[in-house]
Amino acid sequence: MTTAPKTTKPAAEGGNRATMRKELPEHFKAYRHVWVFIEYEHGRIHPVSLELLGEGRKLADKLGVELAGVVVGEKADELAAAAQEAFEFGADLVYRVYDPVLAHYRNQSFTKAVTDLVNAYKPEIFLLGATTLGRDLAGSVATTLMTGLTADCTELAIDDERSLAATRPTFGGSLLCTIHTLNYRPQMATVRPRVFALPARQSGRAGRIVDHRLDMVEESIVTKVLRFIPDRESNQVQLAFADIVVAGGLGLRSAENFHLIRNLAEVLGAEYGGSRPLVQKGWITADRQIGQTGKTIRPKVYIAAGISGAIQHRVGVEGADLIIAINTDPNAPIFDFAHVGVIADAIQVLPALTEAFAKHLSVNRIAG
Amino acid sequence: MHIVVCIKQVPDSAQIRVHPVTNTIMRQGVPTIINPYDLVVLEEALRLRDRYGGEVTVLTMGPAMAEDSLRKCLTFGASRAVLLTDRFFAGSDTLATSFALTAAIRKISQTWGEPDIVFAGKQTIDGDTAQVGPGIASRLGLQQLTYVAKINGVESDRKRIEVERRAEGGTQVLESRLPVLITMLEGANEMRRGTMASALAAAKAEIHTWSAADAGIEDVTKCGLRGSPTVVKKVFAPTPRSEKAHQLPVGGKHAEEIAQLIIEDLFKRKPAIEDELMKFASGQ
Numbered sequence: 193m194t195t196a197p198k199t200t201k202p203a204a205e206g207g208n209r210a211t212m213r214k215e216l217p218e219h220f221k222a223y224r225h226v227w228v229f230i231e232y233e234h235g236r237i238h239p240v241s242l243e244l245l246g247e248g249r250k251l252a253d254k255l256g257v258e259l260a261g262v263v264v265g266e267k268a269d270e271l272a273a274a275a276q277e278a279f280e281f282g283a284d285l286v287y288r289v290y291d292p293v294l295a296h297y298r299n300q301s302f303t304k305a306v307t308d309l310v311n312a313y314k315p316e317i318f319l320l321g322a323t324t325l326g327r328d329l330a331g332s333v334a335t336t337l338m339t340g341l342t343a344d345c346t347e348l349a350i351d352d353e354r355s356l357a358a359t360r361p362t363f364g365g366s367l368l369c370t371i372h373t374l375n376y377r378p379q380m381a382t383v384r385p386r387v388f389a390l391p392a393r394q395s396g397r398a399g400r401i402v403d404h405r406l407d408m409v410e411e412s413i414v415t416k417v418l419r420f421i422p423d424r425e426s427n428q429v430q431l432a433f434a435d436i437v438v439a440g441g442l443g444l445r446s447a448e449n450f451h452l453i454r455n456l457a458e459v460l461g462a463e464y465g466g467s468r469p470l471v472q473k474g475w476i477t478a479d480r481q482i483g484q485t486g487k488t489i490r491p492k493v494y495i496a497a498g499i500s501g502a503i504q505h506r507v508g509v510e511g512a513d514l515i516i517a518i519n520t521d522p523n524a525p526i527f528d529f530a531h532v533g534v535i536a537d538a539i540q541v542l543p544a545l546t547e548a549f550a551k552h553l554s555v556n557r558i559a560g
Numbered sequence: 561m562h563i564v565v566c567i568k569q570v571p572d573s574a575q576i577r578v579h580p581v582t583n584t585i586m587r588q589g590v591p592t593i594i595n596p597y598d599l600v601v602l603e604e605a606l607r608l609r610d611r612y613g614g615e616v617t618v619l620t621m622g623p624a625m626a627e628d629s630l631r632k633c634l635t636f637g638a639s640r641a642v643l644l645t646d647r648f649f650a651g652s653d654t655l656a657t658s659f660a661l662t663a664a665i666r667k668i669s670q671t672w673g674e675p676d677i678v679f680a681g682k683q684t685i686d687g688d689t690a691q692v693g694p695g696i697a698s699r700l701g702l703q704q705l706t707y708v709a710k711i712n713g714v715e716s717d718r719k720r721i722e723v724e725r726r727a728e729g730g731t732q733v734l735e736s737r738l739p740v741l742i743t744m745l746e747g748a749n750e751m752r753r754g755t756m757a758s759a760l761a762a763a764k765a766e767i768h769t770w771s772a773a774d775a776g777i778e779d780v781t782k783c784g785l786r787g788s789p790t791v792v793k794k795v796f797a798p799t800p801r802s803e804k805a806h807q808l809p810v811g812g813k814h815a816e817e818i819a820q821l822i823i824e825d826l827f828k829r830k831p832a833i834e835d836e837l838m839k840f841a842s843g844q
Binding site for chain 2 (some may be wrong): 324336339340341361369371374460534535545549
């Protein structure tokens, strides 16, 4: 039972609470600057952290404050390299905590490292990636600090009272809501990978590292990592980073028809996926789900076949450069955000499209 | 072994509709279900109970009608059900929700014994926050094991548990000490069907219904709206893009002609894609 029950209230009640704003309590006024948690594991920074630095930079500039990264782990030199990467993606400074107990992600040690930093240096905004690590950590940190946390935001802005306006889908993805953390600091939010674009890297851009000591011994940490089994590369679905994605929805009408999606993807060298109902019906596995509760994608071309386009799907694909939607229903919401519409039956168009692409590519290859 | 399972009754999101004019949720007639992720942990709790013995207590916070979902859990085989319901809980965000549930779990401990494991769903399908489970773990000081794919074993006498947890880029095999809080991935198991006997028993079973005071909550300012640091300022439908999709003229055409139109349009808009596809097709 993990949720914000307030989102189950009628939409009309949403506006009334804005009047509850009081002046920020005195002890929170010292909270300044925007922080981004830099997820550093297995020798690399998770891309979502760099995406958040891009968005955090905008928020920091709007507020006229500094942007800081937070990086925790085992080895000082590895974290220094991660910090340098954070500087080049927009951080002014990086708070670094290194200790042998931080060698692997564990909730207890990471929560202490991060809450200690917040209590010592007091950020007004703290952003984390909505990864398995980020979500596990953010929930603990926010509860320990007794502050607000908004999950899976799709838009972040600063309102005219210096408050973070965090927008996210609600009601199972049928509406959007904007959430504020009024009288508590820091204002915390998580954002899913690929929701924001990767900012341009400024090679050689410098910043400063602030070290903070973790006062914790291994004996005090209850959970032990017995071993780590890396995913096999072939197992990983690279949907989030694919240039071309083909996806199907309920318009395919049966699980058997899903091969039409795979066939087209194969000809194009594309990744494939589907909308949430297909996962619920067991037509595809959860790692191929595209949308708010699945993968967020930013391909150059996205072909959506037989997908109606509920908000929860929309927020997962809006970052695509070109969206081509095939649907029999001219009133389907997907035509509100697709660039190119094809009002036709996906079951008939998909095989024809696969064949036409195959023919076009082979003909031109011979000609070339 | 005593296991507590936190569940939530949610609207069946597949059937939620938004009023086209007022942009408000049309709630009439939307059926409620037990949050699907909660069924995964309920089934796991029942399996552990079947294997190691003990009791499963199901807990929910919600309106009086949430009793229906609790009765369903009893039908599946839960030992008892607790409904935490009070007007003070209205408008709770995740922090206020974990506060109330934690109070109820403390009360459950006093009444029926300390739990070895508290389960919560990975997330709900209406809020999707995944924050209440970790919130309960923090407040109760439980070891937090989220995104668990498999429970390898529990030794309740030695207070030891081993799980496989989904992490970024792989699986962590973790050893921890009871009591723990666990959330689990979908697909970890398949929900059983209730028996006729358990359904009959569930229909007559007492649902333990607790107010805030019953759960031992003295400070109601930490509950509901007042106890929630986050505030929903605005709920809205997204504005359509200023331009709607450019519709290709497909009326009355065959699939082959439509396919040709799509390809021509694509390569006109994205000439670079054609080059990339050619490279891919020629194996470069």
